[in-house]
Amino acid sequence: MPATDLTLLVAAAHAAGEVALRFARDGAKSWEKPGGQGPVTEADIAVNETLEQALRAARPDYGWLSEETEDDPARLSADRVFIIDPIDGTRSFMQGSEHWAHSIAVAEHGRITAAVVFLPKPGKLYAAAAGQGATLNNTPLRVSPRDDLTGASVVLTKPALAPQHWRAAVPQVERVYRPSLAYRLSLVAEGRFDAVLTLRKSWEWDVAAGELILREAGAATSDRRGGLLRFNNPVPQVEGVVAANPVLHARLTGALAP
Numbered sequence: 001m002p003a004t005d006l007t008l009l010v011a012a013a014h015a016a017g018e019v020a021l022r023f024a025r026d027g028a029k030s031w032e033k034p035g036g037q038g039p040v041t042e043a044d045i046a047v048n049e050t051l052e053q054a055l056r057a058a059r060p061d062y063g064w065l066s067e068e069t070e071d072d073p074a075r076l077s078a079d080r081v082f083i084i085d086p087i088d089g090t091r092s093f094m095q096g097s098e099h100w101a102h103s104i105a106v107a108e109h110g111r112i113t114a115a116v117v118f119l120p121k122p123g124k125l126y127a128a129a130a131g132q133g134a135t136l137n138n139t140p141l142r143v144s145p146r147d148d149l150t151g152a153s154v155v156l157t158k159p160a161l162a163p164q165h166w167r168a169a170v171p172q173v174e175r176v177y178r179p180s181l182a183y184r185l186s187l188v189a190e191g192r193f194d195a196v197l198t199l200r201k202s203w204e205w206d207v208a209a210g211e212l213i214l215r216e217a218g219a220a221t222s223d224r225r226g227g228l229l230r231f232n233n234p235v236p237q238v239e240g241v242v243a244a245n246p247v248l249h250a251r252l253t254g255a256l257a258p
């Protein structure tokens with residue numbers, strides 16, 4: 001990983017935040033994507049353009065994978081790839097909430113090496129580089145040390161607690177939810193909650209940055225089956241996400257139905 005990748009991502013995130021906040025203040029047109037893929041706004045497109053101009057100008061040899069850019073198979077042959085969600089939590093953005101984020105990551109040969117999740121409204125910038133730890137506004141992060149699954153605070157959606165997803169009884173956990181998946185992952189890296197679990201196939205741009213921030217904060221991360229999370233796949237999705245400190249992570253993945 002070039003030593004300056006994280007510096008580049010942080011600068012790009014701040015530039016994206018300025019664009020997004022202008023739309024948040026002045027209003028943004030929105031429309032539904034085809035195929036029931038949810039809403040998109042003028043802000044999503046403008047932020048995507050801002051990030052693409054800044055990042056690809058600085059790293060023209062990197063591939064590009066973004067929720068708001070038509071996929072280019074050329075990324076599959078690149079050694080390093082930007083993985084971008086211009087605004088993760090578009091519905092929250094449209095509602096005037098502060099729980100939306102820019103999720104920006106670099107993957108090298110399938111693993112994330114630099115990452116930023118930035119929430120412009122509250123000014124929360126989560127950042128990590130491989131082997132260098134994770135921070136929130138330059139303060140080091142560490143995941144919760146809790147190792148008892150019963151009573152653990154787990155960030156997940158209500159359907160994930162359906163009995164068919166579990167080997168035995170559904171664990172008695174405290175369910176927490178936030179709209180932006182990138183933010184959910186970052187909150188667990190911050191130690192605010194004990195674990196995060198999503199069982200649905202997840203788009204890479206939603207989880208790439210948060211996955212490295214979690215790992216660098218001391219979490220074990222995997223897909224729902226306990227497998228290694230790899231990125232820049234031909235179909236850019238992963239089989240869900242499970243993350244917590246290593247002991248709690250083992251208990252969560254062990255409790256899930258195969």
